Amino acid sequence: MNPNKLTHGHNLLWESSRMMLPEHKELIQQHQKQLNQKTKPELDEQEVEWLEHQIQEAIRQQSTIRFNLYNPYETRTVVGTIQKVDLHTQQLKLLTPQGDIEWFSLSDLVSIQ
Amino acid sequence: MEKVIFLVDMQSFYASIEKSANPKLQDRPVVVAGDPERRSGIILAACPIAKQYGVKTAEALWQAQEKCPELVIVRPRMKLYIDLSYQITQILERFTDQVEVFSVDEQFMDLTGTERLFGDKYSVARKIQEEIQEELGVYARVGMGPNKILAKIACDAFAKKNENGMFYLSHDNMKDTMWHLPVGKMFGVGSRMERHFARMGIQTIGDLAVYPVHYLKKRWGINGEVLSNIANGIDYSPVKTETHNKQKAVGHHMTLPRDYETLEDIKIVLLELCEEVAKRARAKNYRGHTLSLGLRGANFDLPTGFHRQIKLTSPTNYGMDLFHAALQLLSKHWDGLPVRSVGVTLSQLQSADVYQLSLFNPSVEKDQLSKAMDDIRKKFGHTAIVRASSLNKAGQVFDRAQKIGGHYK
Missing domain, CATH: 3.30.70.270 (Reverse transcriptase/Diguanylate cyclase domain)
Incomplete structure (x- = not known):
C-alpha cells in the first residue's frame, strides 16, 4: 500500500502542502550532498608498504585484484589485472575482466582486496 | 521520550x-x-x-x-x-x-x-x-x-x-489555548472546509477535536482523520532533512503578462513551458510518464479553467513529446475563453538511464537533439537557442530567463 498522510514515519502531511522554488530546492540538495562528503583517509607508512607489497605480488602473479578508490561522495571500486605502473605520472593501468583498459591515480588508492 | x-x-x-x-x-x-x-x-x-x-x-x-x-x-x-x-x-x-x-x-x-x-x-x-x-x-x-x-x-x-x-504548545496546554481558536485558523483547513464545518456546528478547533472521528472519516476519508488528528495535536511525521532529495514531479507554471485569447498564442507559451519542463527533467536525469496541464481563465468573477492529465505512450523528457500531449489536452478541454495562466507538470518520474527502445519512435535522435540544445544553453546561456515561435510577441522565454519564481532575481 502506498503511504498516505496518516502513515507513521512518513512526511506526507508536510510534503504535500509546502511551496518551494526549484532554485531553493537545488541549493538544499547541494548542501545535503556536501554534508555527506568524505575526506580522504590518510594512510600511514605501514599501510603504504602493505599496498606496495600487494601490488608487487599482483604484478608477479598476474592476479586479478580489487582496488578501492577515494571519492568524496562514494567509494569507487575497480577490478582487474595490473598491466603497467607509470611511476612518472603515479598512475596504474588495469585490464578489467571485461577487456577494458582503465587508468587510475595511485594517490586515490585507499585499499586493496 | x-x-x-x-x-x-x-x-x-x-x-x-x-x-x-x-x-x-x-x-x-x-x-x-x-x-x-x-x-x-x-x-x-x-x-x-x-x-x-x-x-x-x-x-x-x-x-x-x-x-x-x-x-x-x-x-x-x-x-x-x-x-x-x-x-x-x-x-x-x-x-x-x-x-x-x-x-x-x-x-x-x-x-x-x-x-x-x-x-x-x-x-x-x-x-x-x-x-x-x-x-x-x-x-x-x-x-x-x-x-x-x-x-x-x-x-x-x-x-x-x-x-x-x-x-x-503541548498536549497539556492545548485545550486551554489552541482549542479556543476558530477552526478556520487551523493548518489544513481552507475556506471551503471551514464552511462545511460551520454547517456541522464546528466553530473552534476544540469542537473539531471532540467531534466523532468516524463521521469525519466517512465524509472525507483519510483527510477527515488527518484533520481530527491535527485538532488533537497528533502528528507522527519526522523532521526529515533529506525531504527535498527525491522528486515526484517537474512542473512549470506562469501567469501571462496579458490575457491570451487565441489558440496560436497559447500554443507558443505551451511549447515554452514544455521545453522548460523537459529541460529541467533532463538536468535531473528523469523521464516522466504522465503529463498534466492546468489552465486558468481570465475572469476572476467567473472562474474557468481545468486541470487534466494524460498518460504518455512511453516515459520521455523530450520537449516536443510533452507538447503534443499537452496540445491534445488543450484542444479537448479548453473552453475558448481568454486565459490568464498556464502550467505544465511532468510526473511519474523514473531514471533516465534505463528506457525501452521503441521501434517507431526514434528516441536516440531525440536524446541527441536534446543534449545538443542543453550543451549550447549551458555554454552560452538559457536563451542562446530557443524555438522560433518564441520570437513571436506571445513568447515569454526572454522575460522568464531573467526571473526566479516569476519575479526578478
Whole structure:
C-alpha cells in the first residue's frame, strides 16, 4: 500500500502542502550532498608498504585484484589485472575482466582486496 | 521520550531583508511587490509598519497604496532571499543536524536530546533568535512543541503575537489555548472546509477535536482523520532533512503578462513551458510518464479553467513529446475563453538511464537533439537557442530567463 498522510514515519502531511522554488530546492540538495562528503583517509607508512607489497605480488602473479578508490561522495571500486605502473605520472593501468583498459591515480588508492 | 520540535519562522522575510540591506528604510512602511505592468503586482511581503496601515500580504499593490500613500515599494530579489534562507539553515545547523526546510521563511528543527548541550528549549529559542538577528537583521519567531503540527500551530497562532516571539504548545496546554481558536485558523483547513464545518456546528478547533472521528472519516476519508488528528495535536511525521532529495514531479507554471485569447498564442507559451519542463527533467536525469496541464481563465468573477492529465505512450523528457500531449489536452478541454495562466507538470518520474527502445519512435535522435540544445544553453546561456515561435510577441522565454519564481532575481 502506498503511504498516505496518516502513515507513521512518513512526511506526507508536510510534503504535500509546502511551496518551494526549484532554485531553493537545488541549493538544499547541494548542501545535503556536501554534508555527506568524505575526506580522504590518510594512510600511514605501514599501510603504504602493505599496498606496495600487494601490488608487487599482483604484478608477479598476474592476479586479478580489487582496488578501492577515494571519492568524496562514494567509494569507487575497480577490478582487474595490473598491466603497467607509470611511476612518472603515479598512475596504474588495469585490464578489467571485461577487456577494458582503465587508468587510475595511485594517490586515490585507499585499499586493496 | 517526548520530542522537542521547533518551527522557526522569519517575520516578513523579504521586507525585513530589504530593510536591513538599506537602513534608510528602517522606519518607513516597506513592501516587496512584483511588477504591476506584468500583472505580478501583488504584495509578496509587508513590514510590520506597513501592516499597521492595514496592508496585507497577497493583496494588489494599488489596494495597498490606497491604504498607505507613502508606502515604499521594493522590487523582489528572489535569488538573494533564497541565499539568505540557506544561510539561516546553516545557522540552525549549529544547534542540530536535524533541520528540515519547509519554505523560504520557515524551517523545522528536531532538538530532542540537546538540553545538556544548549540548555532548555526557551534558552535555545532565544539563542537562535539572537544569532539570526545578529547575522541577518531579521526577527525570527519560534514555535515549539512535542511534534511538528504543534510547533507549527504554536508559531502561527501564538509565537507571532507574543512579546518574546516564542511559544510552547503541548498536549497539556492545548485545550486551554489552541482549542479556543476558530477552526478556520487551523493548518489544513481552507475556506471551503471551514464552511462545511460551520454547517456541522464546528466553530473552534476544540469542537473539531471532540467531534466523532468516524463521521469525519466517512465524509472525507483519510483527510477527515488527518484533520481530527491535527485538532488533537497528533502528528507522527519526522523532521526529515533529506525531504527535498527525491522528486515526484517537474512542473512549470506562469501567469501571462496579458490575457491570451487565441489558440496560436497559447500554443507558443505551451511549447515554452514544455521545453522548460523537459529541460529541467533532463538536468535531473528523469523521464516522466504522465503529463498534466492546468489552465486558468481570465475572469476572476467567473472562474474557468481545468486541470487534466494524460498518460504518455512511453516515459520521455523530450520537449516536443510533452507538447503534443499537452496540445491534445488543450484542444479537448479548453473552453475558448481568454486565459490568464498556464502550467505544465511532468510526473511519474523514473531514471533516465534505463528506457525501452521503441521501434517507431526514434528516441536516440531525440536524446541527441536534446543534449545538443542543453550543451549550447549551458555554454552560452538559457536563451542562446530557443524555438522560433518564441520570437513571436506571445513568447515569454526572454522575460522568464531573467526571473526566479516569476519575479526578478
